[in-house]
Amino acid sequence: MKMLIALRDFFWPWLERLTRQETEEREQRRKGDETRIATLNFATDTDVALEEARRIADSEAERRRGTDQKAATYLPLVVALVPLVLAAASALWEEKAGGAPVWLNMLLLGLAVAYTAAAGLWAFRVLEVTISHEPGLGDFELAWKKPHPDQTFARRILLYTRLNQERINWKVSCIKMAHAFLLRAFLTFSLLLIINIVMY
Numbered sequence: 001m002k003m004l005i006a007l008r009d010f011f012w013p014w015l016e017r018l019t020r021q022e023t024e025e026r027e028q029r030r031k032g033d034e035t036r037i038a039t040l041n042f043a044t045d046t047d048v049a050l051e052e053a054r055r056i057a058d059s060e061a062e063r064r065r066g067t068d069q070k071a072a073t074y075l076p077l078v079v080a081l082v083p084l085v086l087a088a089a090s091a092l093w094e095e096k097a098g099g100a101p102v103w104l105n106m107l108l109l110g111l112a113v114a115y116t117a118a119a120g121l122w123a124f125r126v127l128e129v130t131i132s133h134e135p136g137l138g139d140f141e142l143a144w145k146k147p148h149p150d151q152t153f154a155r156r157i158l159l160y161t162r163l164n165q166e167r168i169n170w171k172v173s174c175i176k177m178a179h180a181f182l183l184r185a186f187l188t189f190s191l192l193l194i195i196n197i198v199m200y
Helices: 002-011 020-038 046-093 102-127 137-143 149-198
Strands: none
Touching (some): 020 149, 046 149, 137 149
8 A cells, every 4th residue: 555655656746635633633732832822931031032932933934935935936947847848749749859659758748747737736825825923013912911011922922923833834835745746847858858869
């Protein structure tokens, strides 16, 4: 079974969906983390706690920006492959290039097109607009109504960071998939050209 899954992933990478149990466990972890954040006591060194909370939030924001930038880089690569696909399809269809059998050329070209399209789709999923939690005016108002506003604000920052984490993890998974498909598209195009050069 593992061999079949490995073979499938070699030809067509697949992002496994969470089972219902895994989804429930993840939801319980999130709720547990929210409870832990709400009960954190920063009385010992509040300034350090606030600074570290901001650093963690900045780190997650940087991770999000990194995936968005990679997706924005991958999309032009996908677009650049389209003229190559059209030129290759035209040449192979009219049998003007290479000596490989038509069925083999069409199979490899079809795979390359499918990989390119999948890479573009996953890159678009990274750039999909999603909800992002950030401290705002309401958080300031809430924090400064409390006896220790800096502690309350540190907790709010940590809470929002935790709420953003799953969406950022999803973006990272999408960019990994886009990379995997783009790599396969490149290798399939290369194989198509090599086979036709060798068999010419």
